Each structure stands twice: as structure tokens, then as C-alpha cells.
Amino acid sequence: MSTSAEPTPKHLTVSAVCFHNAASQVLTVRKSGTAAFMLPGGKLEPGESPAQAAVREVLEEIGIKITPRDLTELGTFTAAAANEPDTSVRGHIFCAELTGTPEPAGEIAELRWYDRSDRSQQLAPLLRDHIFPALEAENIHMED
Numbered sequence: 159m160s161t162s163a164e165p166t167p168k169h170l171t172v173s174a175v176c177f178h179n180a181a182s183q184v185l186t187v188r189k190s191g192t193a194a195f196m197l198p199g200g201k202l203e204p205g206e207s208p209a210q211a212a213v214r215e216v217l218e219e220i221g222i223k224i225t226p227r228d229l230t231e232l233g234t235f236t237a238a239a240a241n242e243p244d245t246s247v248r249g250h251i252f253c254a255e256l257t258g259t260p261e262p263a264g265e266i267a268e269l270r271w272y273d274r275s276d277r278s279q280q281l282a283p284l285l286r287d288h289i290f291p292a293l294e295a296e297n298i299h300m301e302d
Contacts, residue, residue, distance in 0.1 A: 168245040173212035174199025175224070176232060176293065177256040183271035184293070185260060186285065187219055190267040194240035196282035197251070197289065198222075198260075208250035220260035220269065228254045233292055240282035249284050251292075 174197035177185040186195035200215040202208065209226035216222050229252035239245035262269055272281065274290045281290075 168242070170201060170239060170242070170245060170247045171208075171250070172199055172201050172247055173208040173215065173250045173252070175212050175216050175229065176251065176253040176289070177222075177260070178253075179256070179271055181271075181273075183273050184290070185220070185256065186270050186272055186281070187262070187266045188268040188270065189241070189265045192241045192267075193280065194282040195268075195270055195272065195280055196240060196285050197249075198266075199249070209252065212250070212252050216254075218264045219262075219266045221263050222256065222258050222260055224254050224257070228257075230254065232289070232296070235284055235288035235292070237282075237284040237288055240284070247284055249289070251289055 176197060185198065187198050188195050198216050198219045199212055202211040209229050212229060213224055213226055216224055232251040232253050234248060234250050236246055236248045239247040260269055274293045277286050
């Protein structure tokens, strides 16, 4: 009989934003020291609403200034966290118009555009298995 305890699963809550280009591709980011691409966004700070967190994280990660009024809610989804073992992530996902040129900032090592039909293993599970299918199911028209 094993005496080692099973790790207690952790749960994170994040907010993220879908931006698109003229080819209907979605902007993704890869954080330094990680392999998975995900939407710009991150963890909520104490007292912050999901929309406020999304606005703050987008500015910190890609230098794009938006306001909560610029956001359209896509939904809330749960999946395994891409970069943290034994952790699930609950993502409040928004869409917004890209109003500038995104540049990697803060902890972001790389930006990459993906077609929403892509199911690459380089994509974070939340994006690949939930957000991209939701975008396709809603047939959200992403054109500038």
C-alpha cells in the first residue's frame, strides 16, 4: 500500500481575449519558459472582475489598450491548465477588436496567429478544445 498522498488538484481562474486579423486568425501568445500558445490574458487579482483582468492583462502582455466596454463575452470554459500540472483552469473569454499592433511584453516570449480550426498540440487545451470550437460553433464572423 502506498503512503504517498495524491496531489491535491488546483484550480485557477483567468480572463483572456480573442483578437483576430483580416484572415480570421486568432492572436495567441507563448509565455517565456513554456511551449503552449494561448490567448492573451491571465489570472484575476483580488477584487478584480473578469473584464477588468482581461483589460489589464492585454495591456501587460501585448501592449494593446482596451476598456471593458470593448469586450464581448464569448463564454466561460474549463480545461486542464497548459503550464501547471494537476491544475484546471476556468477561463472567462471575451472577444474584442484589435486596435493596434500587438508586441510581446512582460512575460510573453512570442506571438503567433492561428486559424480557429487548428487543433495543434502547441495550443493550450482551453483554447484548442473549447474556445476555438466555440468560435466555430457560434460562426463568429471575424473580419476587419
